[in-house]
Amino acid sequence: MAAHVDLEKIAKMASVSRSTVSRVVNDQADVSPEVRQRVxxxxxxxxxxxxLAARSLRNKQTDIIGLVICNTMVGLFTDPYFAQLNxxxxxxxxxxxxxxxxxxxxxxxxxxxxxxxxxxxxxILLQAxxxxxxxxxxxxxxxxxxxxLGRPTESGVSYxxxxxxxxxxxxxxxxxxxxxxxxxxxxxxxxxxTGADRHEGYTLALREEGIPYQxxxxxxxxxxxxxxxxxxxxLLNSKPNAVFAAxxxxxxxAIRAIQEAGLSIPHDVAVVGxxxxxxxxxxxxxxxxxxxxINQMGASAVxxxxxxxxxxxxxxxxxxxxxxxxxxxxxx
Amino acid sequence: MAAHVDLEKIAKMASVSRSTVSRVVNDQADVSPEVRQRVxxxxxxxxxxxxLAARSLRNKQTDIIGLVICNTMVGLFTDPYFAQLNxxxxxxxxxxxxxxxxxxxxxxxxxxxxxxxxxxxxxILLQAxxxxxxxxxxxxxxxxxxxxLGRPTESGVSYxxxxxxxxxxxxxxxxxxxxxxxxxxxxxxxxxxTGADRHEGYTLALREEGIPYQxxxxxxxxxxxxxxxxxxxxLLNSKPNAVFAAxxxxxxxAIRAIQEAGLSIPHDVAVVGxxxxxxxxxxxxxxxxxxxxINQMGASAVxxxxxxxxxxxxxxxxxxxxxxxxxxxxxx
DNA sequence: TTGAAAGCGCTAACAC
DNA sequence: GTGTTAGCGCTTTCAA
Numbered sequence: 001m002a003a004h005v006d007l008e009k010i011a012k013m014a015s016v017s018r019s020t021v022s023r024v025v026n027d028q029a030d031v032s033p034e035v036r037q038r039v040x041x042x043x044x045x046x047x048x049x050x051x052l053a054a055r056s057l058r059n060k061q062t063d064i065i066g067l068v069i070c071n072t073m074v075g076l077f078t079d080p081y082f083a084q085l086n087x088x089x090x091x092x093x094x095x096x097x098x099x100x101x102x103x104x105x106x107x108x109x110x111x112x113x114x115x116x117x118x119x120x121x122x123x124i125l126l127q128a129x130x131x132x133x134x135x136x137x138x139x140x141x142x143x144x145x146x147x148x149l150g151r152p153t154e155s156g157v158s159y160x161x162x163x164x165x166x167x168x169x170x171x172x173x174x175x176x177x178x179x180x181x182x183x184x185x186x187x188x189x190x191x192x193x194t195g196a197d198r199h200e201g202y203t204l205a206l207r208e209e210g211i212p213y214q215x216x217x218x219x220x221x222x223x224x225x226x227x228x229x230x231x232x233x234x235l236l237n238s239k240p241n242a243v244f245a246a247x248x249x250x251x252x253x254a255i256r257a258i259q260e261a262g263l264s265i266p267h268d269v270a271v272v273g274x275x276x277x278x279x280x281x282x283x284x285x286x287x288x289x290x291x292x293x294i295n296q297m298g299a300s301a302v303x304x305x306x307x308x309x310x311x312x313x314x315x316x317x318x319x320x321x322x323x324x325x326x327x328x329x330x331x332x
Numbered sequence: 333m334a335a336h337v338d339l340e341k342i343a344k345m346a347s348v349s350r351s352t353v354s355r356v357v358n359d360q361a362d363v364s365p366e367v368r369q370r371v372x373x374x375x376x377x378x379x380x381x382x383x384l385a386a387r388s389l390r391n392k393q394t395d396i397i398g399l400v401i402c403n404t405m406v407g408l409f410t411d412p413y414f415a416q417l418n419x420x421x422x423x424x425x426x427x428x429x430x431x432x433x434x435x436x437x438x439x440x441x442x443x444x445x446x447x448x449x450x451x452x453x454x455x456i457l458l459q460a461x462x463x464x465x466x467x468x469x470x471x472x473x474x475x476x477x478x479x480x481l482g483r484p485t486e487s488g489v490s491y492x493x494x495x496x497x498x499x500x501x502x503x504x505x506x507x508x509x510x511x512x513x514x515x516x517x518x519x520x521x522x523x524x525x526t527g528a529d530r531h532e533g534y535t536l537a538l539r540e541e542g543i544p545y546q547x548x549x550x551x552x553x554x555x556x557x558x559x560x561x562x563x564x565x566x567l568l569n570s571k572p573n574a575v576f577a578a579x580x581x582x583x584x585x586a587i588r589a590i591q592e593a594g595l596s597i598p599h600d601v602a603v604v605g606x607x608x609x610x611x612x613x614x615x616x617x618x619x620x621x622x623x624x625x626i627n628q629m630g631a632s633a634v635x636x637x638x639x640x641x642x643x644x645x646x647x648x649x650x651x652x653x654x655x656x657x658x659x660x661x662x663x664x
Numbered sequence: 665t666t667g668a669a670a671g672c673g674c675t676a677a678c679a680c
Numbered sequence: 681g682t683g684t685t686a687g688c689g690c691t692t693t694c695a696a
Contacts, residue, residue, distance in 0.1 A: 006672095008673080018674080020681085031682085052450065057388075083409055087409055087410075090434055103422070103426075105422050118336055118382075277410075283588060348666075350667085351668080386689035389671095
C-alpha cells in the first residue's frame, strides 16, 4: 500500500475537483462529455484505482464476503465436494466483482469474534457443520448478514440446500426397483443435517415398499473414502446385495471393499453414491449416483447473500435445489 | 456494517478521550493502570472492536493477504494437494490473525488489476501455473509484496518450493534399485515447473545408471487421475515393469489401468507416486510415494510473505523444502 | 499520563 | 455541470 496517486492528484492533473473525478470513476451522470473524456484519459494513463480502504470507510461497505467452514468440517475440506463448492463461490464473487475471504480454521467459539468485526466483511456464507455447533445460534443474534449452506437447525435462517431426502430416496428406490432384497446403507456423519437427511431418504424409501429397516444393514461413516471402506467391510458380514452410500467418496471406498472381497459389481452387490463428482465417478465401474448441482448451490448462496446484504435479512429466504439420479454401471 | 459503538462512544462512557481508548485497544504504554482497567471493562461490556476499514485507511495496512490460483490451474483445484495447501495457508493466516482472500478465477490478464488495488491486500501468494503465464512478470513490475508458490521462471522472485528434482530422482532410483529394467514415467504437465522438474529428476536418475531414455516409456498427463489412467493404458503397450507417476492422483489412475489389464502390482508393474496425500495413498495397494511437506510449504510461504511485507522485497528469499521417499506396497 | 486536532482517501450533500 | 466541504472511525503527533 505504497504512496500512490489519489483522487486529488488526478483532479489537479485534469484541472477539476476531486468530486468530478469521483463522479467519473463511479460512472455517475452530471459530468460534461469533454471533462469526462479528459479525466478518463488521465485515469487510464496513470492507472489510478481508488483506494478501497478509504472507499469502504466512507461507504460502510467493503465488497468482501466471507466463507466460513469451521473446524468440525475442516477434516473433510479435502473432499472434492468442497473444492468444487469453493470454486463456484469464488467464481460468482469474481463475476460480481467482490472479494472472497476464506475462514477454514478455528473452533466456532474462537472464530466468532473474527467474523463480527466491523469494516471487514459485508456478509458471510456459513457452511453447515455438526448440528450442535453453536456458531449458527451466535450469528443469529448479530445483525450481520449471512446465508447458511445446508439445512439449518434453527429457524429464521436464510439458507441454500439441496434436496437430500429426495436424493437418497431416489437412490434407494432405484435399488429396490432393481429387485434387490437386502439393501444396505452407508450413512454419512449422522450429526450433520446432510447425513441425517440422506439417512431419512433411505428409511423413507424402504418404508414405502414395506421393506423392514435392519440395523445390521446400516453402517455409519464420516463421508471419507476410508470410512466407506471400513463400513462396507463390516456390512459384508450381513450379505447385502445392494448398498447406498451417502456420498461418492464412501461409495468408492465401499467398491474397493467389495472388490477385495472377490465380489463383482453390480452382479453381487450393486452400489449407488451421492454427489456425482467427476473424480469419484469416473473410476471403474462407473458410479451410479445422485447428482447435486454444486455450482448452482454456490452461485445461489452468493446471490442470496448479496440480496440479504442489500435488503435485510427479512423475509427469510430458502432455496432447496433439485437432485437427479444418474444411472451408470455400478447399479446394474 | 451497521451503526455501532466506536472509539468516541467508549471514550464518553469511560470519561476519557478517544486517544486513550485507542491506546488501550492497542495495548500501548503510557496509560495509567486505573484508566486502562476502566476502559477495558467498558470495551468488554460493549464488545467493542475497532472498525477495520478505518484502521486500514489510517495504518495503510489491511492485514489481508491474497492467495491467487489463476485459471490455468483452476481445473486442478479439486486435486487434494490444493485443498491441503489451502488449508495450511488458511491456518497460518489464522494463527497470525490475518485474513485470507482467495482468488481462484480469472485469466492472468483480467485478474491483474484486481490484485493491484490499493487498500485491499498487503501482499499476495501466487500459485505457480503454466510457465508462460504473464502474471508473474506483471507482478514483478509492481511494488506489491508477493511470494511465489513453486519455482519461478523469472529471477528476482521470492519463492517457496519443494525439491521436485530430488524427489523424482529418489523415486526413480528406488525403482532402479529394485532391479526393474523398463522404467516408465507418467509426467505431469510439462509446461509447469513442477512437471518439468519431476521429469528432470527421472531423466537424471536414468542417466546416472546408464539407462537409456526411451520415448515410448514416457507419457504425459495433467496431474489428474483420469490422465494417469489414460497415459498408463498407452504405456502398457511398451511393457514397462515399473512406472513413476509425477503425482499420486496419476499413480492412482495408473494402478487402475494396470489392474484392469489383469496385471498385479508390484509383481508385474511397480508403481511410485509423488505427494503422499492420504486419500490417494490409503487405497490398496498402499502407494509408495515421495512425501512433500505441504503444510510446511503453506506456512513458510505465508511467513515469508509477512517478512517481505515488513522488510521489503530485497533481498530475494528462497526456500526449497526437502522431500522424502515413503516405501509402501506398490513398489514391491 | 492524557487530550486536542490533524488527516488517511474517499463520497455525497449542498451550494453555486 | 462543477466545486466546496464535511465527515466515515481510526491512530498519532504534539501540546499540556
